[in-house]
Amino acid sequence: MKILITAAVLLAALLVSAQTASTITWTDSVDVSNIPVFADKGNVPEAGGTPGRSHGRYGSQYGRLLPLGGKKWMAGYTISRNSGYKNDPEGGLELQVAQSEDNGRTWNVLSEISDAGRDLDNAQLIELPDKSILLSCRSVRWQESYRIYVYRSTDRGRNWKRLSTIDQNEGKPGELGKPDKGVYEPHFYFLGDGRLSVMYASEVHVTDSIPYSQIISQKISDDLGKTWGPEIWVAYEKGHPDSRPGMPVWTRMNNGEYIVVYEICGPEKCNVYYKTSPDGKDWPAGHGTAIPEQWAGPYILSMPDGRLVATSNKSTVSVSDDFGKTWHLVDQAFARTLWPSLYDDGKDGVMIVNSAARPEGGHAIKIRFGKLSPK
Numbered sequence: 320m321k322i323l324i325t326a327a328v329l330l331a332a333l334l335v336s337a338q339t340a341s342t343i344t345w346t347d348s349v350d351v352s353n354i355p356v357f358a359d360k361g362n363v364p365e366a367g368g369t370p371g372r373s374h375g376r377y378g379s380q381y382g383r384l385l386p387l388g389g390k391k392w393m394a395g396y397t398i399s400r401n402s403g404y405k406n407d408p409e410g411g412l413e414l415q416v417a418q419s420e421d422n423g424r425t426w427n428v429l430s431e432i433s434d435a436g437r438d439l440d441n442a443q444l445i446e447l448p449d450k451s452i453l454l455s456c457r458s459v460r461w462q463e464s465y466r467i468y469v470y471r472s473t474d475r476g477r478n479w480k481r482l483s484t485i486d487q488n489e490g491k492p493g494e495l496g497k498p499d500k501g502v503y504e505p506h507f508y509f510l511g512d513g514r515l516s517v518m519y520a521s522e523v524h525v526t527d528s529i530p531y532s533q534i535i536s537q538k539i540s541d542d543l544g545k546t547w548g549p550e551i552w553v554a555y556e557k558g559h560p561d562s563r564p565g566m567p568v569w570t571r572m573n574n575g576e577y578i579v580v581y582e583i584c585g586p587e588k589c590n591v592y593y594k595t596s597p598d599g600k601d602w603p604a605g606h607g608t609a610i611p612e613q614w615a616g617p618y619i620l621s622m623p624d625g626r627l628v629a630t631s632n633k634s635t636v637s638v639s640d641d642f643g644k645t646w647h648l649v650d651q652a653f654a655r656t657l658w659p660s661l662y663d664d665g666k667d668g669v670m671i672v673n674s675a676a677r678p679e680g681g682h683a684i685k686i687r688f689g690k691l692s693p694k
Contacts, residue, residue: 339640340638340640340647341626341638341640341647341649341691341692341694342638342649342650342691342692343628343636343638343649343650343652343669343689343690343691343692344650344689344690344692345650345651345652345671345687345688345689346687346688346689346690347687347688348685348686348687348688349423349424349425349426349685349686350426350683350684350685351379351382351394351396351417351423351426351672351683351684351685351686352378352379352382352394352396352398352415352417352426352428352683352684353378353379353677353683353684354377354378354379354398354399354400354681354683356375356376356378356679356680356681357375358375359373359374359375359376359401359402359403359406360402360403360406360407361402361406363402363403363404363405363406364405364461372403373680373681374399374401374402374403374406374410374412375399375402376679376680376681377398377399377412377681377682378398378399378677378680378681378682378683379396379397379398379415379674379681379682379683379684380396380397380440380657380658380674380682380684381396381397381440381441381442381658381674382394382395382396382658382660382672382673382674382684382686383395383396383442383443383444383660383672384423384444384660384662384670384672384686385444385445385446385452386662386663386665387446387475390419390420390421390422391418391419391420392418392419392422392423393416393417393418393419393429393444393452393475393476394416394417394418394419394426394672394684395414395415395416395442395443395444395454395456396414396415396417396442396674396684397412397413397414397415397439397440397441397442398412398413398414398415398431399412399413400413400431403438404435404436404437404438404460408435408436409435409436410435410436411433411434411435411436411437411438411439412438412439412440413431413432413433413439414431414432414433414439414440414442414454414456415428415430415431415432416428416429416430416431416432416454416476416479417429418475418476422664423664423670423686423688429475429476429477430472430476430477430478430479432454432456432470432479434458434468436460437458437459437460437464438457438458438459438460438461439456439457439458439459440456440457440459441455441456441457441503441504441505442454442455442456443455443456443505443506443507444507445507445508445509445515447515447543447544448513448543450475451471451472451473452471452472452475452476453469453470453471453482453507453515453543453544454469454470454471454472454479455467455468455469455470455485455505455506455507455517456468456470456505457501457502457503457504457505459501460492461496461499462490462492462493462494462495462496462497462499463489463490463491463492463493463494463495463496464487464488464489464490464495465487465488465489465495465499465500465501465502465503466484466486466487466502467484467485467486467487467502467503467505467517467519468481468483468484468485469481469482469483469484469485469544470482471544482544482545483544483545483546483547485502485505485517485519485538485547486502486519486521486523486536486538486547486550487502488500488501488502488522488523498522498525498532499522500522500523500525500526501521501522501523502519502520502521502522502523502536503519503520503521503565504519504520504565504566504567505517505518505519506518506519506567506568506569508569508570508571508577508599510539510598510599510600511571511575511598511599514539514540514541515539515540515543515544516537516538516539516540516599516600517537517538517540517547518535518536518537518553518567518569518579519535519536519537519567520533520534520535520536520564520565520566520567521533521534521535521536521550529560530560531555531560531562532560532561532562532563532585533562533563533564533565533584533585534552534553534554534555534564535552535553535554535555535564535565535567535579535581536550536551536552536553537550537551537552537553537600537602538550538551539551539600551600551602553567553579553594553602554567554579554581554583554592554594554602554606554607555606556604556605556606557604559586559606561585561586562583562584562585562586562587562606563582563583563584563585563587564581564582564583564592564606565581565582565583565584566581566582566615566616566617567579567580567581568580568581568617568618568619568660569599569619570619570620570621571599571621572595572621572625572627572642572643573621573623573624573625573642574625574642575597576595576596576597576642577595577596577597577598577599578593578594578595578596578619578621578627578642578643579593579594579595579596579602579619580592580593580610580617580618580619580629581593581607581617582614582615582616582617582631583606584615587606588614589614589615590609590613590614591609591610591613591614591615591617591629591631592606592607592608592609592610593607593608593610593619593643594607594608595642595643608643610629610637610643610646611637611646612633612635612637612646612648613629613630613631613633613635613637614631614632614633615631615632615633616631616632616656616657616658616659617629617630617631618630618631618659618660618661619661620661620662620663620669622663622667622669622691623663624667624694625640625642625694626638626639626640626691626694627639627642627643628661628669628691629646629661630652630656630659630661630671631656631659632656632657632658632659633656634651634653634654634655634656634659635648635651636648636649636650636651636652636671637649638691640694652671652673652687652689653671653673653675653685653687655675655676656673656674656675657673657674657675657676657682658673658674659671659672659673659674660672664688667690667691667693668688668689668690668691669688669689669690669691670686670687670688670689671686671687671689672684672685672686673685673686673687
């Protein structure tokens with residue numbers, strides 16, 4: 320009898336849990352950017368020198384959004400309009416900035432940002448208290464020059480001026496390859512005291528006396544992005560030199576703590592991990608805790624009611640109702656994702672941005688809208 324009662328209690332608990340677990344119902348999708356295919360001068364090397372990128376079929380990738388209040392939004396993403404700097408000394412990947420005035424349903428291009436003879440990528444946006452906007456990104460000449468820039472706009476994205484360099488690594492052609500020794504994937508967030516901070520992936524410690532193939536680094540600015548303080552190590556593991564924590568995304572949760580998600584490639588096979596911090600600048604040692612069923616290129620969103628939503632290149636979407644202690648899968652927004660990102664639409668809804676593969680090759684930036692179930 321006691322065993323039967325215990326089993327009944329467990330079953331009831333499971334049923335309650337299933338009934339109260341959060342869900343997301345996905346609806347329509349829209350295009351943010353879809354660059355037409357054009358004839359280029361031939362393929363050029365991709366990241367790490369791997370040949371094969373066609374600039375003419377690249378399209379748009381790595382979309383990131385910024386809410387600006389009311390129905391206004393801004394988007395930043397990577398585009399190709401030339402044959403690449405290997406075929407054109409003034410060429411290279413560029414960034415495009417667009418705006419929406421109807422909650423992301425339609426988009427108009429505002430501006431482009433170029434760095435002649437280099438590849439720009441990994442755009443990320445944040446609005447300062449004075450309403451100016453910062454855009455961070457990587458600027459690369461593969462195997463010889465790696466920089467993370469900050470640009471500033473005072474006219475809501477129509478014009479941009481370079482403000483600072485967060486980190487960089489410079490060498491002669493080919494000197495910083497095999498393996499690459501770059502810096503990538505910046506992500507801004509504000510600390511509780513109002514200071515601006517950034518996390519990014521860094522390979523520069525691969526040549527240290529105690530080498531690390533890649534770590535997640537953090538810097539803090541006391542003057543809203545004009546200058547940057549010393550490097551803070553966020554994610555690395557002693558005795559694991561081949562592990563590659565990267566692609567950090569971080570946010571503040573409703574309980575006041577900060578959470579960062581990231582992939583760990585190398586022996587960890589690009590599975591997604593996370594760790595938390597009470598103040599956003601003091602992080603526990605080690606690789607952190609794995610998020611089940613997520614792989615590569617993660618993104619995390621903290622909703623106003625405290626729930627967390629996470630996604631990744633695996634295309635799965637996970638929700639946590641307890642600040643990351645447990646996770647459960649909900650319906651996917653896209654069957655196939657690349658560098659996705661997540662946003663709160665201000666109406667208990669979730670927006671997921673994807674670099675969606677196209678039949679003609681390359682990618683287009685798309686948004687799909689979802690409704691989160693009541694808590």
